Amino acid sequence: MAPKQRPPTSSRKRKLLPQKPRVVEEYTEIPPPPPPPKDLSPKARKRYIESWQVLYSAFETSELARTPSPDSSSDDGIRGLSPRANLFLTRQFRPSQSNLVDVPEDVDSDAEATSPSSAHSRTRAATGPGGNGVRPKMVYATTPPPAPSRIPMLSYRLPLARGRVDERRIASTPDEREIRRREAQRRKEREEEQARKEEVEHQERLRVAKEEEARRFEQEERARKALLQSQLRYAAEQRKRKEAMEREAEEIRRAALEERRRADRERRIQETQKLQAWRQEQAKRAQELSGKRQEMRRKVLDERRALAARLKAAAKTTGGRHVLLSGWVTVQSEQSGAWKRRYYQLDDQTVYLFKNNEETDQPLEAVKLADVRNVKDWQEGYEELEGIPHSFAMEFGDGRYAWSMYTDSAEDKEYLVAVLSQNMK
Numbered sequence: 364m365a366p367k368q369r370p371p372t373s374s375r376k377r378k379l380l381p382q383k384p385r386v387v388e389e390y391t392e393i394p395p396p397p398p399p400p401k402d403l404s405p406k407a408r409k410r411y412i413e414s415w416q417v418l419y420s421a422f423e424t425s426e427l428a429r430t431p432s433p434d435s436s437s438d439d440g441i442r443g444l445s446p447r448a449n450l451f452l453t454r455q456f457r458p459s460q461s462n463l464v465d466v467p468e469d470v471d472s473d474a475e476a477t478s479p480s481s482a483h484s485r486t487r488a489a490t491g492p493g494g495n496g497v498r499p500k501m502v503y504a505t506t507p508p509p510a511p512s513r514i515p516m517l518s519y520r521l522p523l524a525r526g527r528v529d530e531r532r533i534a535s536t537p538d539e540r541e542i543r544r545r546e547a548q549r550r551k552e553r554e555e556e557q558a559r560k561e562e563v564e565h566q567e568r569l570r571v572a573k574e575e576e577a578r579r580f581e582q583e584e585r586a587r588k589a590l591l592q593s594q595l596r597y598a599a600e601q602r603k604r605k606e607a608m609e610r611e612a613e614e615i616r617r618a619a620l621e622e623r624r625r626a627d628r629e630r631r632i633q634e635t636q637k638l639q640a641w642r643q644e645q646a647k648r649a650q651e652l653s654g655k656r657q658e659m660r661r662k663v664l665d666e667r668r669a670l671a672a673r674l675k676a677a678a679k680t681t682g683g684r685h686v687l688l689s690g691w692v693t694v695q696s697e698q699s700g701a702w703k704r705r706y707y708q709l710d711d712q713t714v715y716l717f718k719n720n721e722e723t724d725q726p727l728e729a730v731k732l733a734d735v736r737n738v739k740d741w742q743e744g745y746e747e748l749e750g751i752p753h754s755f756a757m758e759f760g761d762g763r764y765a766w767s768m769y770t771d772s773a774e775d776k777e778y779l780v781a782v783l784s785q786n787m788k
Contacts, residue, residue: 667781674782675711685710688782690775692716696728697764709782736760738784755780 674687688709694716695702705716705727712733715726737758741748745767748754753776754769770776 664784667777667784670778670781674778687711688778689720690779691720691771692775692779693769695767697766707779709779714783732783734759734761735783738780757783 671687686708688707690707691704692707693702693704705718706720706723708715708717708723708726712731714730714732715723716728716730717723717726735757739745739756739758741751741754741756745756745765748756748767748769751769753771753773754767755776756765756767758765770779
């Protein structure tokens with residue numbers, strides 16, 4: 364890597380030598396910086412003051428502060444600037460004052476008043492080679508006092524932005540210091556009075572704001588209470604209206620329920636009356652029918668007895684038995700659920716059932732007529748025999764289940780039933 368090149372010595376010397384003042388640009392539309400407003404908060408006011416101090420300190424250290432204005436007592440002002448631009452250039456360059464005692468004007472009266480630059484040149488000439496080695500006495504020319512600056516100055520109470528811009532030391536006489544002290548005292552009193560007035564105004568504004576806030580809060584509270592009262596009244600009216608509507612609906616519902624109950628009660632009464640009338644009619648009809656049946660039964664029994672008597676008269680003796688009636692019959696007993704076809708023979712006391720008409724020596728079943736309690740058709744409680752023609756049921760008095768029977772013809776049924784029921788009452 365190549366070594367870093369150092370700048371030439373001539374350039375460093377040019378930087379150290381005093382530079383010529385630059386031409387001041389023309390400022391035609393820039394107003395002077397305003398003082399800080401009074402209605403700012405303490406923090407904002409402090410920041411504003413610090414920024415204003417930085418601006419003013421930058422102005423003092425610039426070339427503009429060292430250039431006299433054309434309306435000052437000095438004739439060295441910058442030519443060619445407008446009066447508005449020269450407003451910022453009213454502060455003249457003050458030469459640094461030393462602590463040496465000024466030489467009276469009668470000393471070296473024949474010599475002209477020299478400037479600091481000429482005195483410096485003479486000092487170099489005296490101390491240089493060829494000089495006698497005696498240092499000449501420093502003499503300062505008397506200049507008129509500088510014109511007061513037109514730029515507004517900061518209050519003495521405003522804190523300087525220490526650490527940002529170096530403070531300038533200005534030598535002054537005791538009279539000037541006394542004048543400045545008195546001016547500062549008067550300014551301090553004015554500022555304190557102004558601060559008291561501002562504090563009173565601030566407290567008054569606070570009091571007025573608090574009263575206004577309290578008045579506004581009271582108005583809002585009254586409005587809120589009024590709104591709440593109106594809402595409560597509206598809610599109460601709505602509740603009353605709703606309760607009235609509910610009561611009316613409840614009354615209507617209760618009346619409808621009572622009417623429906625009354626109608627149901629009347630309908631039940633009417634239905635009960637109709638049912639009672641129908642039952643009475645049915646009982647009457649049943650009684651009449653029973654009477655008719657009893658009468659018919661008596662007639663049937665009489666006819667069957669007469670038929671049995673005729674059969675007995677025409678009976679014949681077969682195999683040592685006095686047979687009144689014989690034929691074929693189909694029987695369903697309690698021992699077997701199947702229908703079985705049997706050949707029967709009937710005498711005065713017993714009914715004999717055989718397997719066929721050829722084997723009549725040994726009967727399969729013998730039923731005594733004294734054990735037969737009743738002979739009934741299907742209409743008398745044996746509806747399962749309704750679909751079987753010429754069927755009937757024979758009931759026993761000894762506790763056995765009834766037998767279901769049917770013959771091949773209606774005539775055979777009538778003969779058999781007549782003989783079986785001859786002992787019935």
